[in-house]
Amino acid sequence: MTNNKTILAWIDEMKALVNPDQIVWIDGSEEQLEALRKEACESGEMIKLNQEKLPGCYYHRTAPNDVARVEDRTLICSRKEEDAGPTNHWKDPQEAYKMLYDIARGSYKGRTMYVIPYSMGPVGSPLAKIGVELTDSIYVVLNMSIMTRVGQKVMDVLGDSNDWVRGLHCKCDVDPEKRWICQFPEDNTIISVNSAYGGNVLLGKKCFALRIASYQAKNEGWMAEHMLILGVENPKGEVKYVCAAFPSACGKTNLAMMIPPEGYKAKGYKVWTVGDDIAWMRKGEDGRLYAINPENGFFGVAPGTNMKSNPNALISTQKGTIFTNVARNLDDNTVWWESLDKNPPVNAEEWKGAKVNGPEYIAEGNKLAHPNSRFTAPTANCPCLSSEFENPKGVPVSAIIFGGRRPDTVPLVYQSRSWNNGVFIGSITGSETTAAAAGAVGVVRRDPMAMLPFCGYHMGDYFKHWIEMGEVLGDKAPKIFNVNWFRVDEDGHFIWPGFGDNLRVLEWILKRCDGEVDAVETAIGYVPKAEDINLEGLDFSVETLKSILAVDNAKWAKEATGVEEFYKKFGDKLPAELRAELEGLKSRVNA
Ligand SMILES: Nc1nc2c(ncn2[C@@H]2O[C@H](COP(=O)(O)OP(=O)(O)OP(=O)(O)O)[C@@H](O)[C@H]2O)c(=O)[nH]1
Ligand SMILES: O=C([O-])CC(=O)C(=O)O
Ligand SMILES: [Mn+2]
Secondary structure: OOOOHHHHHHHHHHHHHHOOOEEEEOOOOHHHHHHHHHHHHHHOOOEEOOOOOOOOOEEEOOOOOOOOEOHHHEEEOOOOHHHHOOOOEEOOHHHHHHHHHHHHOOOOOOOEEEEEEEEEOOOOOOOOEEEEEEEOOHHHHHHHHHHOEEOHHHHHHHOOOOOEEEEEEEOOOOOHHHOEEEEEHHHOEEEEEOOOOHHHHOOHHHHHHHHHHHHHHHHHOOEEEOOEEEEEEOOOOOEEEEEEEOOOOOOHHHHHOOOOOHHHHHHOOEEEEEEOOOEEEEEOOOOOEEEEOOOOEEEEEOOOOOOOOOHHHHHHOOOOOEEEOOEEEOOOOEEEOOOOOOOOOOOEEOOOOOEEOHHHHHHOOOOOOOOOOEEEEEHHHOOOEOOOOOOOOOEEEEEEEEEOOOOOOOOOEEEOOOHHHHHHHHHOOEEEOOOOEOOOOOOEEEOHHHOOOOOOOOHHHHHHHHHHHHHHHHHHOOEEEEEOOOOEOOOOOEOOOOHHHHHHHHHHHHHHHOOOOOOEEOOOOEEOOHHHOOOOOOOOOHHHHHHHHOOOHHHHHHHHHHHHHHHHHHHHHOOHHHHHHHHHHHHHHOO
């Protein structure tokens, strides 16, 4: 498939290490993928689902100890420890290679090495980048061929270039004690061992498109962010694009595919999805910031997805999709997860594979699907996929939105006072932890720009890079906002209806970008006047709206103290601009 000497030499080296019985190059053809699906079903690695109801869909189950990303076993292996920074786990590259090679050695014996050439971004786009993943898992091959563009065409574009990212995945025996997800940013290399969970092994996604790419982006003057990209079309037919960074399982897929409320639909509003998880952004010829989605599929959270909450996501999963760790309905060989509908299958197989009576099992307090069960669906299935999805130049970004799960303190929406103030707001993002990563759920932690688990270098330098991008973009920079869909009442219920109704907030955001609406200046930034959020057709009182737009200076004084504590980690790597923003916030909330 290629004469590229750097690729051939690396594959020879890896082959000598892992010792496969044979090597198969993934050419991207449907025949080859179909043969692999058949093989995976014969070995039991995958189950073919009901082909009338779910054509081209398959089911897979991971080991019960291997169901989410493992942040404490994810390492940044830069030569200097300081370059990984205080928010990453670090290991010396020489020691890491030795440890990983000892684990990987001979691990493909009796198995096949699949070579997957893939492009992150439209093949040949000036914003795209290329990787090669080696894996011994057909499941990984099939997922990568949904999530990225794979095959011969990628090699053709790469030619002899050495600008590609090396990725070695060894499933081994999925031993959690020997599980390591290692990035070597200075070597453009990723090694992942002893896992088969998507976020750890689909190396194009978090490992390349965020951890390695964020480092490349800093050095090359662009941005790699954990952001959805969506277009809002107004009744005049104009489309404006926004990017939003929320931590894992905090609503990116849902916002990216939202259905406008009835009243908005009637007026002609439409929402178009460009991406649901990752954005690569660069300054364009006209000086504005342009974004592409480097992915070609959605690796989405299944539980909670239904025809009411997110029909576009659900429809995206109805063909050519791989389901992982959801439950199976054994009567008709389809899938089920919590809140898909009100009828859990009686004749069910829960996510670990035990046969159970669904309703009884749930009544006993169990879940049929794992909370982080996922679907891998082709973007092409999405009914609201943007016509710009394949545009090699990307889409111009009007607004950047940060957000997280905050039961109190943070208002529904506010606008930053300036670019640097917006960077400050992104840097102090807090959110309750979710099932997307192993560990406790529901604990508020700081997750700057939703990049805490994904920034491939020193977070202080990353903040500085954001400040510098603002200088480069000048008055053409997107406006920066923060949202919080997750304020709760005394009974712990979400106050704001969220989902499609979030368009009401996006409308205000876009009006602010165009200078069409006023706002109230508060200690933290600009908050909407309650009458400027359209509540038409919604059973929601202005009083309640006011309660979730309110800024409580006493709470924010506490927040500022928490930020001050958090910022200590960065020492003198904390940009002076952010220090000044914190001082500004403190003086305003205490005024
Ligand atoms: N209350 C409320 N919940 C929401 C909203 N949007 C999403 N959620 C819930 O948040 C959870 C995760 O949503 P996703 O859209 O899959 O999150 P994500 O950010 O794409 O997650 P990753 O794929 O892990 O990066 C689901 O359980 C949703 O039901 C909202 O507007 N309000
Ligand atoms: O990487 C994963 O496993 C899924 C994901 O999008 C996230 O956790 O943000
Ligand atoms: Mn994500």
